[in-house]
Amino acid sequence: MIRVLIVDDSKVSQQLLTGILNSEPDISVIGTASNGPDAVKLAVTLAPDIITMDINMPGMDGFEATRQIMEISPIPIIIISGVDNLSEIAASFRVMEAGALAVLPKPPNPTHPNFISACKEIISTIRIYVEVKVIKRRKIAKVTAGTIEPVIFSPGQIPRLVVIGASTGGPPVIQTILRGLVPSFPLPIVLVQHMSPGFINGFAEWLSVSTGFPVKVPQNYEILKPGIMYVAPDAQQTGITSDFRIALYSDPPEHNLRPSVSYLFRSVVENIGPSAIGVLLTGMGNDGAGELLLMHKKGSVTIIQDKESSIVYGMPGEALKLGAASYILTPEDIAQELSLLGGRHN
Numbered sequence: 001m002i003r004v005l006i007v008d009d010s011k012v013s014q015q016l017l018t019g020i021l022n023s024e025p026d027i028s029v030i031g032t033a034s035n036g037p038d039a040v041k042l043a044v045t046l047a048p049d050i051i052t053m054d055i056n057m058p059g060m061d062g063f064e065a066t067r068q069i070m071e072i073s074p075i076p077i078i079i080i081s082g083v084d085n086l087s088e089i090a091a092s093f094r095v096m097e098a099g100a101l102a103v104l105p106k107p108p109n110p111t112h113p114n115f116i117s118a119c120k121e122i123i124s125t126i127r128i129y130v131e132v133k134v135i136k137r138r139k140i141a142k143v144t145a146g147t148i149e150p151v152i153f154s155p156g157q158i159p160r161l162v163v164i165g166a167s168t169g170g171p172p173v174i175q176t177i178l179r180g181l182v183p184s185f186p187l188p189i190v191l192v193q194h195m196s197p198g199f200i201n202g203f204a205e206w207l208s209v210s211t212g213f214p215v216k217v218p219q220n221y222e223i224l225k226p227g228i229m230y231v232a233p234d235a236q237q238t239g240i241t242s243d244f245r246i247a248l249y250s251d252p253p254e255h256n257l258r259p260s261v262s263y264l265f266r267s268v269v270e271n272i273g274p275s276a277i278g279v280l281l282t283g284m285g286n287d288g289a290g291e292l293l294l295m296h297k298k299g300s301v302t303i304i305q306d307k308e309s310s311i312v313y314g315m316p317g318e319a320l321k322l323g324a325a326s327y328i329l330t331p332e333d334i335a336q337e338l339s340l341l342g343g344r345h346n
Contacts, residue, residue, distance in 0.1 A: 002027045002130050005048035007039040007065065008080070009057040016107060017052060017080070020119045027126065036060025036068075043069045050076045050130045052122075053100065055091050063095045070099035074134045078125055079103045089202025090209065096172050097210065101129050101311065103171075104196050121196065128168065128284065132311055159301065159341050160275040161224065161240065162187050163268050165261030165292075167194035167283025169311025171203065173331045174281070178211040178229065180335025185213075187277075187342045188224035190240060192232045192261045194283065204231045218246040232259035239267030240276075254287070261288030261315070265295055274299030277341055279334060280319050282310035289318035296324045301341060303327045303334055 006017050006029055018029045031046050033039040035057050043051060051069070055062040066077050077100040081092040092103045102125055107118040166174060170193050195203060201217055207229070208215040218230040224244045232238035236248040238259045247267070254260035261280070265288050268276045278295040280288050282305055296302045304316035304325040319325055329337060 002126060003030045003046075003049045004028065004126065005031045005033065005039070005042055005046060005051045007033045007036075007051060007057075007062070008054040009034045010054075013054070013106060016110075017122075020107060020122060021126070024123055027123070036062070036065035039065045040068045040072065043075055044073050047073070048075060050078065050126055052080045052126075053077050053095070055079065055081045055088055055095065063091065063098055066095050066100050067098040070134070074099065076101055076129045076132050076134050078129055080106055080122070082106055083196075083198035083202075086202050086205060089199055090206040092199070093171055093203055093206035094210070097175070099134065101132060101134070101169065103199055105198055128312070132169075158275065159187060159277050161244065161268070161272060162189040162277045162279065162338060162342075163240070163264055164189060164191045164279040164281065165264065165283070165288040165315065166191070166281035167261075167285065167287065167312070167315060169282040170194070171207075173305065173309070175207060175211055176331040177335045177338070178207060178213040178215075180332055180339070181213065182339040182342070184227060185339065185342050186226050187338075188226055188244070189229040190224070190232070190238070190246070190264065191229055192238060192259045192264050192288075194257060194287070195234075197234045200231055200234050207231075218248075220246065220248040222246045232264065235259075237263045239264060240271055241267075242271040244272075255285055257287055262291045264288075265291030268300075269294045269298050276300050277338065278302045279304075279338075280316050280324075281305045281331075282312055283315040284312050285314050286318040288315055289322055289324060292319045293322045293324035296326065301326050303329055303337060305334065306330055 008014050014032045021027045021029050031042050053062045079092045079100050083105045204215045204217050215229045217233050237251040239247045241247050254262045278292050280292050292302050304319050306328050307313045309330050
């Protein structure tokens, strides 16, 4: 039985979430809290398997409550937040810095057409993350120069683009990578991050503010510029054209996902060739694994995250099985390797 603590200052939201979760035979809500201090206290006394956490609460907010819980008694925490306010969405991702694992939208009214799908997403996320062995949030490590051997490129293989795919557990890893890149990183970066609809713009805002690296959600046919990360928008397959533009399509989902990492990586194989660097990070499933192999065979440098630092070793693990990786690295070492590879561009 999965034992859940619900933290939300709205009694209506508490009751709605309680009803959703208690309807599942393997999930039981063992307590509710309406503020941060009560959340911290109940996390210790009840020892739940997982916590759903609101952001905006009177007094101690969700960020501080999460920080204290992760210091005192680390427990998997999922943020369930509104999606109608950009600043609140960005604040939701800030809580991930304190140790929260995922961000989901609050479920709509039961009469809403998306209610059933929202419930399924919350339930499946709880079942996934309850298995995560959380630890006290470690500080971001500084990148130490000289520990990674540079790649020897053949003529005409100088990197011009970085493409990254991530899913479960990706946001804090991406934050770590951006923080570790050298100043004035010379390559554009295109990212597909699997995420609930409505959060991408807030995610981009959070990354930009928290890392100092320019991050944006692109427009269709926007020209890629050096030193900017472009985050694939909701519900659009995102590709790269041969003249280094973002191309957005309404093509069908791949692996039930849109945007899909596979779609992005395949467009790079077809249009950019070996002049791209492919990175596959923590996440469930196998999205992007086969296409990372195609990039590898094409001559691109390919990097996967190591198992120890991954929340879920699905996507990079599948790529490893296929032999698709040039490197298996920690997030900090990925930043260093990208910095070294980017230096070859100059």
